[in-house]
Amino acid sequence: MKKLPLNLFLSFLIFFSFFKLPVISILAQQEEPEENTKEAEIIIPENSLFCTDFGIKKSKTDSFSEKIETGDQNVVQGATEEVREDTGEIWLENLEQPDFSLMENRLNSTLPKLLTKSLNESLSIDRTSLETKTKHFISGEGVDEEQAETNIPYARIELPGWWTAVLGESKIFCGLFQSCEPPKKLALEIEPPDLEELAINLNNEKLIGCEESEPVIAEKPEIDNEKKPFKTESLFSIIREVIEDFLNMLRTTTITEETTLQNRTRGYLVGGKTLENQSTFFSSFIPPDINSSIKNSPLSGPSQYGLDPDHSIVEEEDSKKINFQEQNQVRGRYCLQICSLYPPDSKFDISLIDPICISCDPKDYQL
Numbered sequence: 001m002k003k004l005p006l007n008l009f010l011s012f013l014i015f016f017s018f019f020k021l022p023v024i025s026i027l028a029q030q031e032e033p034e035e036n037t038k039e040a041e042i043i044i045p046e047n048s049l050f051c052t053d054f055g056i057k058k059s060k061t062d063s064f065s066e067k068i069e070t071g072d073q074n075v076v077q078g079a080t081e082e083v084r085e086d087t088g089e090i091w092l093e094n095l096e097q098p099d100f101s102l103m104e105n106r107l108n109s110t111l112p113k114l115l116t117k118s119l120n121e122s123l124s125i126d127r128t129s130l131e132t133k134t135k136h137f138i139s140g141e142g143v144d145e146e147q148a149e150t151n152i153p154y155a156r157i158e159l160p161g162w163w164t165a166v167l168g169e170s171k172i173f174c175g176l177f178q179s180c181e182p183p184k185k186l187a188l189e190i191e192p193p194d195l196e197e198l199a200i201n202l203n204n205e206k207l208i209g210c211e212e213s214e215p216v217i218a219e220k221p222e223i224d225n226e227k228k229p230f231k232t233e234s235l236f237s238i239i240r241e242v243i244e245d246f247l248n249m250l251r252t253t254t255i256t257e258e259t260t261l262q263n264r265t266r267g268y269l270v271g272g273k274t275l276e277n278q279s280t281f282f283s284s285f286i287p288p289d290i291n292s293s294i295k296n297s298p299l300s301g302p303s304q305y306g307l308d309p310d311h312s313i314v315e316e317e318d319s320k321k322i323n324f325q326e327q328n329q330v331r332g333r334y335c336l337q338i339c340s341l342y343p344p345d346s347k348f349d350i351s352l353i354d355p356i357c358i359s360c361d362p363k364d365y366q367l
Contacts, residue, residue: 003182005318006363019035019360020084028094029062031241031334035160037335038141039184039185039187040124040185040187040188040189041127041183041184041185041187041188041189042188042189042190042191043167043168043171043183043188043189043190043191043274044191045130045167045190045191045193045270045271045273045274046271046272046273046277047132047193047198047268047269047271047272047273048268048269048272048273048276048324048325048327049205049266049267049268049269049272049325050095050097050266050267050268050269050272050322050323050325051205051264051265051266051267051322051323051325052135052210052264052265052303052320052321052322052323053210053262053263053264053314054062054262054263054314054319054320055260055261055262055263055301055313055314055319055321056090056138056260056261056262056263056307056311056312056313056314057258057259057260057261057311057312057313057314058086058088058234058255058257058258058259058260058310058311059256059257059258059262059310059312060256060258060310061253061254061256061257062254062255063253063254063255064253065250065251065252066247066250066251066253067249067250067251068110068244068249068250068251072304075240075242075251075298076238076240077240078240078366079237079238079240079243080237080238080240080241081235081236081237081238082235082236082238083140083142083233083234083235084233084234084236085232085233086140086231086232086233086234086236086259086261086312087151087228087229087230087231088229088230088307088308088311089135089153089228089229089306089307089308090138090153090228090230090263090305090307090308090311091153091155091225091228091306092134092136092155092223092225092277092303092304092306092307093223093304093306093314094223094303094304095157095221095223095301095302095303096219096220096301096302096303096322097159097163097217097218097219097222097269097322097324097325098217098218098251098299098301098327098330098331098356098358099216099217099218099219099220099355100162100163100166100275100330100331100356101160101162101219102166102354102355102356103164103166103334103354103356104162104163104166105162105167107166107169107170107173108125108165108169111123111169111172114176115186119186119206121266122185122186122187123186123187124186124187125165125166125168125169125188125364126164126165126168126188126189126190127161127162128136128161128164128189128190128192128199129158129159129160129164129167130158130159130163130164130190130193130270130271131156131157131158131159131192131193131195131270132156132157132159132193132195132198132267132268132269132270133154133155133156133157133195133198133199133202133267133268134154134155134157134202134265134267134268135153135154135199135202135203135206135265135266135267136152136153136154136230136263136264136265137150137152137206137263137265137266138150138152138153138230138232138262138263138264138265138298138307139232139261139262140232140233140234140235140259140261140262141234141235141259141260141261142235143232143233143234143235149226150231150232151229151230151231151232152227152228153225153227153228153229153230154199154226154227155224155225155226155227156195156223156224156226157221157223157224157267158221158222158223158224159221159243159270160219160221160319163271164190164234164271166275167190167271167274167275167278168188168189168190168298168310170275170278170279170281171183171188171278172186172188173281174278174279174280174281177240177281177284178269179280179281179283179284180277180278180280180281184311187332190270190271193268193270197342198219198268199267202267202268204262205266206266207264208265208266210323211297211298211323211325212298212300212321212323213297213298213299213300213307213323213328213367214300214327215300215301215321215366216299216300216301216304216331216356216358217355217356218301218302232261234259234260234261235259235346236257236258236259237257237258237259237345237359238255238256238257239255239256239258240253240254240255241253241254241255241256244348253331260314261311265303265322269324269325269327270284272324272325272326272327273326273332275327276296276326276327276329279329279330279333279334280333280334282334282336282337283333283337284337284339285337285341286333286336286337286340290336290362291308291333291336293362293365293366294328294329294362294365295312295328295329295332295333295365295366295367296326296329297326297328297329297367298323298324298326298327298328298355299319299323299324299327299328299331300322300323300324301321301322301324302320302321302322303320303321303322304320305320316350321356328365331356331357331365332362332365334354334357335354335356335357335358335360335365336355336360336362336365338350338354339360342360344360
């Protein structure tokens with residue numbers, strides 16, 4: 001099967017003809033007087049969380065030799081435990097967010113065809129990149145987190161311009177399909193978040209559970225690791241081994257220190273909740289029972305971290321996936337809407353239309 005053209009959403013025109021005029025009039029009534037039409041309506045984005053949890057192991061071995069002097073006593077060896085400070089560096093080399101860029105492309109190419117000429121003249125969608133914050137909360141074993149002194153590494157992330165555009169476009173579409181309050185204007189801008197406020201709010205997210213899911217087609221945003229060092233307290237296991245060589249009068253002491261830390265990466269997908277709310281217009285083409293079965297679960301992408309030489313990530317299955325909360329409902333509505341435009345066919349491969357879609361079986365979106 002050949003890949004279908006990007007103007008698939010023109011199929012909306014078939015359905016839209018039944019209610020185009022009344023909905024257009026709703027939008028037209030919302031327009032401001034002519035002298036104000038150039039001013040954009042500001043959308044304040046409601047954010048969703050992205051996250052991942054994994055363990056970090058520190059293992060450090062020091063070995064040294066010294067001369068055994070006459071009368072020296074044997075050095076006690078064995079294992080002990082003690083709480084001590086641990087420092088190091090961690091940084092996010094890349095992460096991948098769910099790729100809704102083809103969805104945005106279709107919304108963008110279809111929207112002008114659904115509006116009158118006068119409304120098209122005022123249509124303007126913001127495509128400015130949005131920035132967000134992520135933090136790495138690292139804690140040690142056997143220590144009260146609230147009382148331990150810590151340094152928290154963090155990064156600034158620049159989301160792609162298509163993400164900003166889809167927030168504006170979905171607002172107009174859900175207004176057209178009467179699934180949300182229509183915008184007052186068709187010139188829309190997304191208010192950039194206050195990064196300092198985001199960073200403060202993330203402190204309240206560190207103990208929020210991180211729901212996981214299977215990875216999907218994703219795209220890499222740009223990352224600026226502004227602060228890499230971390231500091232925390234942890235319970236260390238200290239193993240001391242002593243080997244005495246009386247022939248050469250040498251004593252070799254090996255000290256191994258080990259501890260396991262827990263990393264919780266927490267960040268905000270700016271407008272993630274907004275898109276989830278505004279994607280309800282896709283449900284206009286989905287039977288209510290199928291629409292209600294789509295789970296409000298996360299979509300995940302791979303990520304890669306860097307650590308200083310003394311630390312290593314404890315390898316666990318999918319331990320480094322970045323989980324974007326509340327985004328499966330967006331995908332499910334979008335993909336099943338596409339499926340509704342085609343006759344049932346067991347050989348129909350929706351992933352050829354958009355790779356983020358997995359099938360036309362509603363059960364696959366009940367993750």
